[in-house]
Amino acid sequence: MNNSKRKRVFSGVQPTGKLTIGNYVGALQQWVTHQGDNDTIFCVVDLHTLTFPEDMTPKVRFEKSREVVALYLACGIDPKQSDIFVQSHVREHTELTWVLNCVTPIGWLERMTQYKVKAQGRESVSTGLLDYPVLMAADILLYETDLVPVGDDQKQHLEVTSDIAQRFNHLFGNVFRIPQVVIPKTGARLMGLDDPTAKMSKSTAEKKVGHAVCLLDPENVIKKTVMSAVTDSGQEVRLEHASPGVINLLTIYEVLTKTPRPEIEARFAGKGYGQLKKDVFVAIMETLRPLQERYRQITADPAYVEQVIKDGADRVRPIAERMMRQVREMTGLG
Numbered sequence: 001m002n003n004s005k006r007k008r009v010f011s012g013v014q015p016t017g018k019l020t021i022g023n024y025v026g027a028l029q030q031w032v033t034h035q036g037d038n039d040t041i042f043c044v045v046d047l048h049t050l051t052f053p054e055d056m057t058p059k060v061r062f063e064k065s066r067e068v069v070a071l072y073l074a075c076g077i078d079p080k081q082s083d084i085f086v087q088s089h090v091r092e093h094t095e096l097t098w099v100l101n102c103v104t105p106i107g108w109l110e111r112m113t114q115y116k117v118k119a120q121g122r123e124s125v126s127t128g129l130l131d132y133p134v135l136m137a138a139d140i141l142l143y144e145t146d147l148v149p150v151g152d153d154q155k156q157h158l159e160v161t162s163d164i165a166q167r168f169n170h171l172f173g174n175v176f177r178i179p180q181v182v183i184p185k186t187g188a189r190l191m192g193l194d195d196p197t198a199k200m201s202k203s204t205a206e207k208k209v210g211h212a213v214c215l216l217d218p219e220n221v222i223k224k225t226v227m228s229a230v231t232d233s234g235q236e237v238r239l240e241h242a243s244p245g246v247i248n249l250l251t252i253y254e255v256l257t258k259t260p261r262p263e264i265e266a267r268f269a270g271k272g273y274g275q276l277k278k279d280v281f282v283a284i285m286e287t288l289r290p291l292q293e294r295y296r297q298i299t300a301d302p303a304y305v306e307q308v309i310k311d312g313a314d315r316v317r318p319i320a321e322r323m324m325r326q327v328r329e330m331t332g333l334g
Contacts, residue, residue, distance in 0.1 A: 017202030026151030
């Protein structure tokens, strides 16, 4: 077990859709804050994309994985401080998933909200979609993880991860560390700019312009998206009775500018929605311009991205192998 005073931090993003400002605020931005003081591991969870195999070609799956790695780097994840790798490059993820499948009651998986939402309206779904939380649990438990920084839409998955770890420990002995979810106090769930009652989604963003600001969107698209964001029928910002759309815009401004809430209230109180949207647009561009420039520089050298992935996998693989040896010994396998 990891007995160091430093915490081990693990998190990941699925390489589907388009990464949005919501992903940046809810995950990537807070990942950067954990670097240096902790042992940080950040994964691109490509195996999870196979839950809907018909939705992505092998070529696109490969390319999207590299795009996400490049965005990690552009957002400030430093390969000298953090291990960055692609999930399928460490085979222990799938081996541990099978072992954890065998201690996970199917009822735990059938109650998962994301499973119900994603399965709705489909004639059939893969076993992988139902089993998605177990693979996620394996991702986390494999690295003796202490902290998992994610958006609040992943909270239920982290709860079932803890349940699975505790059940395994009860059946076979104390092997797995129980991870703690870390959710930002502000911006943990940004809402769609076209529908502030629905969570901002990277899969929806890929299909529908105006739903979200994506990290690689050009400036003219970002401006149109922000200026057309849904607010309400009022004419000025009233913070005491703000609508979901106005709250969403204020939240984006708060997390990107790091301006204290009282100052934000004083700045926008009584002003029109046009001014609010203009200031949000400026805050977004001040964040994304340098990020996009770093992304262009990084992707100009594909060999560098591949080296980052290889080096990251080489560094984390011994941790995964050590954990699987323990699991095999405790279960009488191998």
